[in-house]
Amino acid sequence: MALGQGAVRPVVPEPKAARQPLRQEVVDGIKAYILRNKLRPGDPLPTEPALCEALGASRSSVREAIRILTALDIVEVRHGHGTYVGRLSLSALVESLAFRGLLSPDDDFQVLSDLVEVRELFERGMADRLVASLGEDQIERLQGLVDEMRAGGSGGGDGFVETDRAFHTLLLAPLGNDLIGQLSTAFWDVYVIVAPHLDVFTYEHEAATIADHQRIVDAVRDRDPAEFAAALADHYAPVRRRIAEARARR
CATH class of the missing domain: 1.20.120.530 (GntR ligand-binding domain-like)
Incomplete structure (x- = not known):
């Protein structure tokens, strides 16, 4: 059925298969930054806006990548202070x-x-x-x-x-x-x-x-x-x- 004038179009979620590569690309980009700059556990990472600019990613993508890396103990978020390289534990x-x-x-x-x-x-x-x-x-x-x-x-x-x-x-x-x-x-x-x-x-x-x-x-x-x-x-x-x-x- 055609949408009438002024009707709100339904938001179609982006297919999961399309979201996965972008998320992994941002995760890999942050890991590459850590390796390229030879950062050690406890060293600070760039601010969220700086990461967005460096990786060409949206703020939501960077935040999701940070959550993934935090779960893996690769990065550590210190609220009110910033994001740091994690303990890299197991x-x-x-x-x-x-x-x-x-x-x-x-x-x-x-x-x-x-x-x-x-x-x-x-x-x-x-x-x-x-x-x-x-x-x-x-x-x-x-x-x-x-x-x-x-x-x-x-x-x-x-x-x-x-x-x-x-x-x-x-x-x-x-x-x-x-x-x-x-x-x-x-x-x-x-x-x-x-x-x-x-x-x-x-x-x-x-x-x-x-x-x-x-x-x-x-x-x-x-x-x-x-x-x-x-x-x-x-x-x-x-x-x-x-x-x-x-x-x-x-």
Whole structure:
């Protein structure tokens, strides 16, 4: 039917297929700007009008691109201050893996097993370097974390988890490899989020866990990479067993 004079024409949304390339083009343009100018985490990005002009994009397109990049931790919006290069962490990976584990528990016992295997691979695979590189101050800090676990008694809970996580983070610190450190922490975060929902994460073997950590510290103090690797293998074995038992109960 023809529209009468003065009638308002319906707004036809732009096809999604047409919007996608433009959005991705702006996202890629901002990433290219960061790389081209060799910006580092915390460095400021141009203002929104400047980005619009530089990329030849509308304000809405730039804002949408910034939202996408913020979710990926590539940029950070500080309200009232501006937009900055983000921490470039693996938070998006953590969110994706954790959601997958929560969404499909029947399929993702294997994901948990893989995460544990990768964490163990980082630590055991670097046994020689870690034992040689950990300084006396770091060893004492590791011992302090074990003492903290022991002082916590049998209560378990979030405090024990955070101490355990700090222990393994410190263990890998001498490598000076940010990627390994971030991946290990990301896999730990996913495990802590997903495992309780799969009835895997328990504190029933807490005394044995503390003993395993003490054995790891003792091996480092003795500069014994073979014992260090063996202690790690024994430390991760119960985790693998609990995953297998939980899978069998499903």
